[in-house]
Amino acid sequence: MIAPFTTLEDFATLLGDLPAADKSASAAAGARNAVLTKPPGALGRLEDIAIWVAGWQGEAAPVINHPQVIVFAGNHGVVAQGVSAFPAEVTAQMVANFAADGAAINQLCTVAGAMLDVIALELETPTNDFTKEPAMSNEGVISALQIGWEAVSPEADLLVLGEMGIGNTTSAAAIAKALYGGDAAQWAGRGTGVDDAGLARKVEAIAKGVTRQAVSSGLEVLRCLGGREIAAIAGAIARARQERIPVILDGFICTSAAACLQKAAPNALDHCLAGHVSDEQAHALMLEKIGKKPLLNLGLRLGEGSGAALAINIVKAAVACHSGMATFDQAGVSTE
Numbered sequence: 001m002i003a004p005f006t007t008l009e010d011f012a013t014l015l016g017d018l019p020a021a022d023k024s025a026s027a028a029a030g031a032r033n034a035v036l037t038k039p040p041g042a043l044g045r046l047e048d049i050a051i052w053v054a055g056w057q058g059e060a061a062p063v064i065n066h067p068q069v070i071v072f073a074g075n076h077g078v079v080a081q082g083v084s085a086f087p088a089e090v091t092a093q094m095v096a097n098f099a100a101d102g103a104a105i106n107q108l109c110t111v112a113g114a115m116l117d118v119i120a121l122e123l124e125t126p127t128n129d130f131t132k133e134p135a136m137s138n139e140g141v142i143s144a145l146q147i148g149w150e151a152v153s154p155e156a157d158l159l160v161l162g163e164m165g166i167g168n169t170t171s172a173a174a175i176a177k178a179l180y181g182g183d184a185a186q187w188a189g190r191g192t193g194v195d196d197a198g199l200a201r202k203v204e205a206i207a208k209g210v211t212r213q214a215v216s217s218g219l220e221v222l223r224c225l226g227g228r229e230i231a232a233i234a235g236a237i238a239r240a241r242q243e244r245i246p247v248i249l250d251g252f253i254c255t256s257a258a259a260c261l262q263k264a265a266p267n268a269l270d271h272c273l274a275g276h277v278s279d280e281q282a283h284a285l286m287l288e289k290i291g292k293k294p295l296l297n298l299g300l301r302l303g304e305g306s307g308a309a310l311a312i313n314i315v316k317a318a319v320a321c322h323s324g325m326a327t328f329d330q331a332g333v334s335t336e
Contacts, residue, residue, distance in 0.1 A: 001154065003146035003235070008138060008219050011145060011238070015265035018241050021055030029054030032061065035327045045295070049273070049315055050322030056244045056271055057157065061323035064316045067114040068156035069305050070236060071098060071105060072148065074121045074229035076167035077129035078209065083170045083202040085192045092123045094164050098304075105162060105304040112312035114160065119151055121228035130174065130209040134224040141223040141231050148235025152243065158315060159240045159247045160275070161254050162305020163229045166192070169280060172256035174206045174225040176282060178215060179263055180289055189252070189281040218263030226260070233257035241271050248315065250308035251278035251301065255286050262290050273315070275308030276300060 005011040029051040034040070041047065053062045073095050075088045097103045098118040109116040121144060127135040136144070152159060165171075169191035176187045184207040190199055213224040222231055234257040240247045249258055249272050261268040274292035277284050279301040287294060295314050300307045328335050 001150065003149040005145070006142065008142065008223070011142070012219060012264055015238060015261065015268055018265065018268060019244055021270065022058040023055065025058045025060055026051055026055035028060035029322065033322060035329070036322070036325045037328055037331050037333050038325070043321060046318040046321060049318035053246050053315065053319055056246045058244070062319050063323060064158050064319050066153070066155045067112060067158040067160065067312050068153050069105065069109050069114045069116045069160040069162060069309055070151050071116070071118045071162040071164060071305055072121060072229035072232040073118065073123060073164040074168070074227045075123050075126035076165060076171055076227050077126045077135065078131060078170050078205055079126065079167040080129050081131060081201055081205040082198060083194065083205050084167050085194045085198060086166050088126060088166050091164055091166050092120070095120050095123070103304060104302055104306050105309060108306055108309040112309055114309065114312055115153065117151060119147065119232065121147060121232060127227050130171070130213060130225050131205050132212070134213060135171070135226055136223050136228070136231070138223065140228070144228040144231035145235035148232030149239040151232070152236050152239040152245065154243070156245050158312065159236065159245050160250065160305050160308040160312060161233045161236055161247065162250050162308065163233060163253045163303055165227055165229045168227050168230065168253045170202055170205060171225055171227045171230060172253045173282060174209045175221055175256040175260060176286055177206055177210045178213070178221045178225055179218070179259055184210070187282045191280070218260040221263070222257070222260040226257070230257045234261050237261055237272065238268070241268065244271065246315070247272040248275040248308040248311050249273065249292065250275055250305045251303055252280040252283040252286065253303060254308070255283060255290065259286060259290050273311070275311035278307060
């Protein structure tokens with residue numbers, strides 16, 4: 001589907017008119033849940049997840065047959081400030097590894113039965129160094145949003161979004177500081193493993209970039225401090241909402257894209273779950289800011305959509321139990 005926006009104003013208007021979950025389907029799913037062969041609440045959050053999926057699918061007994069994982073890759077000009085333990089060339093090398101089925105996300109998609117798409121965005125041309133100028137022009141951020149929008153498969157019934165981009169934890173931390181305030185140090189983690197000197201440079205770059213750009217609206221924060229892969233994630237989240245496809249958010253970088261959307265439209269993330277809380281120090285705080293409780297806490301900090309891909313099977317299990325279990329009447333089990 002061709003993206004129905006050509007300006008940030010168009011995109012903001014789209015975010016202001018997003019479809020909601022089907023309340024009647026949610027109610028019907030809740031009624032079904034109440035008569036399944038189990039004690040009330042015995043499946044804990046799985047019950048809530050199944051009812052939530054039902055609302056977005058518009059079905060009292062939903063199914064998940066076609067999960068899609070999309071990994072967007074982009075390079076960042078702020079890497080010139082010495083904020084990463086690895087050079088920008090690693091982004092393209094990892095994209096090649098994805099294509100060769102050699103990365104963790106490839107294996108996790110196989111386990112989850114998910115289709116994997118990897119989309120590289122102008123790796124040969126990093127975004128601008130946001131300590132000196134906005135990371136992207138209006139045209140640049142719109143192009144990335146459009147790529148994300150158009151990457152979502154019309155067959156997908158569950159969407160996971162991941163990223164690859166050397167330097168992108170610096171962008172995510174700058175986004176967080178611009179949106180929520182606080183000290184640069186509270187948002188800056190070690191990312192791919194920078195040493196103390198690298199972490200100090202990262203904190204300095206975040207503080208300098210947020211001060212220089214001086215933006216607070218969600219979409220302008222995305223443009224001025226984000227990356228192409230972060231903007232593409234935002235575009236894909238918005239497209240999923242338009243199609244009523246449930247989304248599982250991944251780690252710190254993915255959550256920063258989601259936070260920009262929520263800043264622009266408070267209900268923009270109603271169709272999203274947090275797949276996990278990562279080991280990147282500020283991810284838990286960012287999840288708290290967007291009001292999402294993670295499904296998993298395994299100390300992951302890889303990116304690639306890995307934590308969210310792990311959570312696919314939790315969502316599938318929730319839906320399978322809800323839609324496949326017998327009711328008390330069907331099973332001939334007494335409720336007395």
